[in-house]
Amino acid sequence: MMGLAKVFGILLVLVILAALLTWVERRLLGLWQDRYGPNRVGPAGLLQVVADMIKILFKEDWVPPFSDRLGFILAPAIVMASLLVAFAAIPITPDIDIWPMNGIGLLFILAMISLSVYSTVLGGWASNNKYSLVGALRAVAQMLSYEVFLGLSLLGVVLQAQSFDLRQIVAAQAGLWFVVPQFLGFVVFMTAGIAAIHRLPFDLPEAESELTAGFHTEYSSMKFGIFFIGEYVGIVLVSAMLATLFFGGWLGPVLPPLLWFLTKTGAFIAFFILLRAALPRPRYDQLMAFGWKLLLPLALLNLMVTAAILLAT
Amino acid sequence: MYSLLRTIWLIFLHLFHRRVTVEYPERKAYLAPRWRGRIILSRDPDGEERCVACYLCAVACPVDCIFLQKGELVGGRWYPQQFRINFSRCIFCGYCEEACPTYAIQLTPDFEMSEYDRHNLVYEKEDLLISGVGKYPGYSFYRVAGLAIPGKDKGQAENEEPPFDPKRLLP
Ligand code: SF4
Ligand code: SF4
Numbered sequence: 001m002m003g004l005a006k007v008f009g010i011l012l013v014l015v016i017l018a019a020l021l022t023w024v025e026r027r028l029l030g031l032w033q034d035r036y037g038p039n040r041v042g043p044a045g046l047l048q049v050v051a052d053m054i055k056i057l058f059k060e061d062w063v064p065p066f067s068d069r070l071g072f073i074l075a076p077a078i079v080m081a082s083l084l085v086a087f088a089a090i091p092i093t094p095d096i097d098i099w100p101m102n103g104i105g106l107l108f109i110l111a112m113i114s115l116s117v118y119s120t121v122l123g124g125w126a127s128n129n130k131y132s133l134v135g136a137l138r139a140v141a142q143m144l145s146y147e148v149f150l151g152l153s154l155l156g157v158v159l160q161a162q163s164f165d166l167r168q169i170v171a172a173q174a175g176l177w178f179v180v181p182q183f184l185g186f187v188v189f190m191t192a193g194i195a196a197i198h199r200l201p202f203d204l205p206e207a208e209s210e211l212t213a214g215f216h217t218e219y220s221s222m223k224f225g226i227f228f229i230g231e232y233v234g235i236v237l238v239s240a241m242l243a244t245l246f247f248g249g250w251l252g253p254v255l256p257p258l259l260w261f262l263t264k265t266g267a268f269i270a271f272f273i274l275l276r277a278a279l280p281r282p283r284y285d286q287l288m289a290f291g292w293k294l295l296l297p298l299a300l301l302n303l304m305v306t307a308a309i310l311l312a313t
Numbered sequence: 314m315y316s317l318l319r320t321i322w323l324i325f326l327h328l329f330h331r332r333v334t335v336e337y338p339e340r341k342a343y344l345a346p347r348w349r350g351r352i353i354l355s356r357d358p359d360g361e362e363r364c365v366a367c368y369l370c371a372v373a374c375p376v377d378c379i380f381l382q383k384g385e386l387v388g389g390r391w392y393p394q395q396f397r398i399n400f401s402r403c404i405f406c407g408y409c410e411e412a413c414p415t416y417a418i419q420l421t422p423d424f425e426m427s428e429y430d431r432h433n434l435v436y437e438k439e440d441l442l443i444s445g446v447g448k449y450p451g452y453s454f455y456r457v458a459g460l461a462i463p464g465k466d467k468g469q470a471e472n473e474e475p476p477f478d479p480k481r482l483l484p
Contacts, residue, residue: 032327035334278324279317 007088007098014087018232023049025232025273032277053225061221064127071126076223079119079230083237086112090240091167093250093257103165106158109241110151113196116234117143120198120205123227124215135214138284139198139205145291146195146202152299153188156306157245170249179246184302186246188295193241195291197234199272201279204287239268346448348422349407352398354438355419355447362442363417363454366393370409370418378402379409388463390455396438401431415454419447 023038023046030037038045063072088098089105117139124136158164160181161172169178179186195202206214213219216227243249243264250257282290335342344350357363366383384394409418428434446452461467468475 030332032324034327034330034332036332036336274321274325278321 003098010087010092010098011084014084014233014236015229018229018236019049019053021232021235021269022052022228024269025276028270028273029277032274056221056225059221061223064129064218066128067218068126068128071122072218073223075119075123075126076219076226076230077119078122079116080226080233082112082115082119083230083233086237087233087240089166090237090244091170091249092240092261094167103163103168105166106154106164106169106245109237110147110154113150113237114143114147116197116230117147119227119230120215123219124205127215127218129218131211131213131217132215135205135207135211135217138207139215142195142198142202142204142287145288146192146295149188149291149295149299150192150196152296152303153185153192154245155303156182156185159303159306159310166244166249170244170251173248173251177246177248177251182246182302182306184298185306186242188299188302189245190238190242191295192291193238194272194275195287197231197238199231199235200276201281202287203281204284207281209281235269235272236265239265239272242268344422344424346422348424349405349410349420351400351421351423351426352403352409352436352441353419353421353443353447354396354417354441355443355445355449357453357455358446358451359453360444361390361455362392363415364393364396364413365415365417365454366391367414369412369414373408373412374403375406375408376402376404389460390462393438396441397435398441399435400426401434416447416449416452417454421447 026048027037027039027045038048041047041051063069086109089108091105120139120143121136124132124134124139127133157169157178160178161169163169163172172178191202198205204214205211206216208214211217216224219227240261243261247264249264250261252260255263355363364381366381368381368383371377371379371381378399380395380397380399381393382395384392386392405420407420410420426434455462455465455470457471457473459467459470459473
């Protein structure tokens with residue numbers, strides 16, 4: 001019973017949080033671009049989320065006749081499901097998490113992030129539309145290559161904590177947060193994480209200015225809404241992972257663990273939005289070159305140096 | 314790499330900048346007197362309609378949104394029986410004002426004319442015609458033009474010489 005309450009509690013909070021993030025993002029972007037953002041509906045524009053929800057629910061839910069129906073409908077479900085399920089393994093505080101996964105939580109999350117690429121590919125492929133297809137192709141190449149360093153950059157952390165269990169990883173950071181000894185790993189993981197959830201500046205699968213909306217060009221109504229919320233769940237997920245793996249998760253003085261976790265995650269979310277406000281989108285070949293020629297060697301170097309130091313001591 | 318970090322930092326500093334947004338319905342922006350907004354038809358200082366129904370504005374209009382119909386008063390003054398501007402088409406270019414020889418048609422600094430129904434954007438003559446002189450207070454077309462109207466014969470306009478008598482021999 002307690003477990004069920006936790007599952008639905010975390011699920012509900014997460015989805016509501018992801019919806020609220022649309023408002024947070026627009027307000028923060030406004031702040032950084034010297035304007036207001038939505039501030040009319042409700043106090044400080046907070047009800048904008050509700051208004052958008054109502055609007056999106058009443059739009060026509062159109063499945064294009066030229067599309068592949070099954071894949072088209074399945075795609076948004078996959079991204080939402082895989083990213084939400086990944087949250088099951090994240091320890092929010094010592095006693096709030098859904099399922100510690102018997103010590104393989106990290107692998108599970110990585111696997112789920114990998115699964116979410118299917119939604120992009122299916123969505124782009126099933127839409128039967130040139131823009132979508134180009135978006136999906138980009139998504140495949142981008143995710144496949146960035147997944148490599150997404151995993152590699154975390155191996156340093158795993159080596160130092162001697163475990164794939166997220167709780168033990170957090171516990172191992174009691175003395176020193178891993179961001180200090182694993183700084184390279186942190187940078188690589190953050191970059192790869194942004195690319196894996198195709199957030200700006202690595203949003204090449206969507207790339208409004210070139211591909212209209214990339215893989216979800218054909219989507220409307222709540223299906224589009226699910227893609228949208230899925231993206232925000234992805235942001236929360238990567239922020240939570242960054243906080244857990246490199247910034248000591250719930251550890252911190254004075255304040256209760258839950259608050260520490262939320263603060264750290266929130267800071268990363270805000271940082272991602274800042275990145276969106278500040279950085280332009282790279283060209284596609286730049287993205288690939290950046291990944292394979294810079295991030296991969298960095299991740300390998302980080303791994304080898306960590307391993308060497310651990311062996312020597 | 315350095316430039317990327319610098320960009321991020323500079324954008325972050327915008328947190329402490331003033332916002333440039335003017336919150337419109339509560340605070341209005343300043344509109345210049347020559348702002349090209351809602352179109353009016355003005356009257357001359359005597360209170361007569363300035364428009365002489367010459368159709369120049371309708372011809373000049375690049376989107377063909379002006380419709381008018383000429384009428385004639387006793388004594389030879391022309392006036393528009395109908396004058397219709399379709400503001401859902403108007404692009405507020407001001408060409409009509411440029412073309413008008415009598416300063417009748419003028420654009421004003423007002424843009425708050427949104428409607429829920431497109432048809433309400435078609436303004437008829439009674440919506441356009443105002444009782445004042447608009448931007449050119451002293452100007453009256455018939456006082457400077459050579460046309461004879463009741464109360465003003467040939468040669469009586471401002472700066473106009475008496476009409477030439479072709480039957481005279483002197484130059
Ligand atoms: S402002 Fe331009 S578009 Fe509008 S009525 Fe005059 S000429 Fe036509
Ligand atoms: S150009 Fe002026 S005088 Fe001629 S029809 Fe138009 S408004 Fe009337």
